Amino acid sequence: MLQKQLGVAIDSIVEYLNNYSYPVYIQWSFNDYKRLLKFKNLHKKEDCFIIGNGPYLNKIDLSLLNNYYTFGLNKIYLIFDKVNLNISYHVAVNHLVFEQSAR
Known part of the structure; x- marks a missing residue:
């Protein structure tokens, strides 16, 4: 059981390093870290x-959320x-989403 859990943990670490040690991501996070800090706790207690x-999502009246801060994920624009x-913010955590959706 422990060996299986360690295997899953190692796989997760490898996946993380493969995705987020990508040179473009590292450069982006280094360049934009301070700029993004202005968003920390911006909507705290809201x-x-x-x-x-x-x-x-087609079955929900999403207009009810228009008076709130909203975070739309990945290809929400579709x-x-x-x-x-x-939406207030568009969030994508995978660089492939940006690359596939740039247009």
Whole structure:
């Protein structure tokens, strides 16, 4: 059991290093670290919503969130022409999402 857990942990570390030791990511985080600090605790004690992805979003009245701070994940922009949603922040944690969605 412990060996299996260690294997999973090692796989996670390797995956992290493969994705986030990518030279472009390291350069980006080094260059933008201080600029991004201005967002730390910016909305502390305020209601915020994180909006994921998926077809279920078509069944929800997302306009109810327009008076709140919202974080739209990854390819959230694909739903903009179908719903009335104004996100506050667009977040993607995988550099491939940026590369695939640049246009």
